[in-house]
Amino acid sequence: MDNRIKNLFERYQSEQANEQERIIVETWFADLEKEQKTELNETEKIALFAPMDDAIDRMLFKPRRLLIYNRYLQAAAVILVAFGIVLFKYQHTATKKASVISYTLISVPKGEKKNLLLADGSTVFLNSGSAIRIPSNYNVKSREVSLSGEAYFEVKHNAAKPFTIHSGKLLITDLGTAFDVKAYPEDREIHVAVESGKVQVGKNKPNGQFELYAAAITRNQQLVYNERDNSHAISPVKTSDVIAWQQNKLSFDNASFGEIAPLLERWYNVSVKLNGRSACRRYTVSFNNEPVDHVLNVMTRLAGITYSIKDKVVVINLKNCRNMK
Structure with a gap:
């Protein structure tokens, strides 16, 4: 040999x-x-x-x-x-x-939604233009995912393996609950609304220390984190309205046209351009699975705007919109 x-x-x-x-x-x-x-x-x-x-x-x-x-x-x-x-x-x-960890990225195009069942039995409902990243070791020793966009979570509670979402700068941890997280990067805000149970919210500081924002957000409460000034606030909210998108209900809640435009883009997979002044009134209105032109017709009557649609490009003219007075 x-x-x-x-x-x-x-x-x-x-x-x-x-x-x-x-x-x-x-x-x-x-x-x-x-x-x-x-x-x-x-x-x-x-x-x-x-x-x-x-x-x-x-x-x-x-x-x-x-x-x-x-x-x-x-x-x-x-x-x-x-x-x-x-x-x-x-x-x-x-x-x-x-021990090498790989990741599965599941993304949902604009104009679509997707339901997911995770390995631990938890469910995730992804809204349009959203993505979730799941590690290969999910539910082995821990349960951590990363979210960009909006999703509704129904989590199987396991005290030994807390369910944690990394979203922007925030860490959102389930304490046995169903809740909605909205974190589109272009919005520069993260919304966490609880339907049942409790959710803990905080973030990791640059020095590695954890900063707690809320120990337990409960039913019909919402935390809004503003990335621009690193501030946050907790307020009452009707969570059933927040999560109505799951039933294909498009809702504007005291929204300006600057806030309405990206909602329309994600919901209908169109490009929206705003022309003219933006100091129009804010609007609270809901639509039940209606096409984009029906939505714009209603907004025309409410706000006094005009619009045109060509090749999935929506142009909204705000010149004659009703102002804030």
Whole structure:
């Protein structure tokens, strides 16, 4: 055997083995783990290394040579002494590979919505133009996801594995609840509204310390975090109105046209351009699964605007809109 197996183990342990050599060693270990015994007799010790020797021959393109029994056994015994060290190295490498975390990104285009069932039985309903990122180790030791956009969560409570959402600068942790998170990056605000149960909200400061904003937001309460000035406020809210989008109800709540425009863009997958002054009144109105032109016709009567639609581009003229007075 010419010490080839021993040298191969040494190269593997010192991380000097090439890709083909590493595959030979790791394949051998994987096969060994399936059939490993506490004690090996002499015949088994010889047979133990035969597949590896064959693999080395194939790699080197050399013909198979006759093996002298005693010499093979002696070499095998030497390698078995170092077996524990190399096996540790192999297992450490395998563990390191297994610990690499990958992510699944699920995004919903504008004009669409999507329902998800997570591995722990929790459900997520994503609104238009939203995305959620789920790690491969979700529900192993923890339950953490990242959200951009808006989603409604119904969480299976597990005190040992709190459900945490990373959204912008905020960390939103479930305390056994159903709640809505709205965090579109272009809005520069994050809204957390609770339908049932409790939610904790805070953020990690630059020094790594956690800053708590609310220990327990409860039913029909909403926290609004303003990214512009790093402020937050908690106020009463009718959560059933906040989450009405799940039933395809488009709602404007004391909204200006500057706030209405991005809602229309996400809801109908159109581009909205505003022309003229923006100091118009604010409007509270709801629409039940109606097409965009019906919505704009209603806003025309309410606000005195005019509009045009061409190739999914909506132009709203605010010149004659009713002002704030």
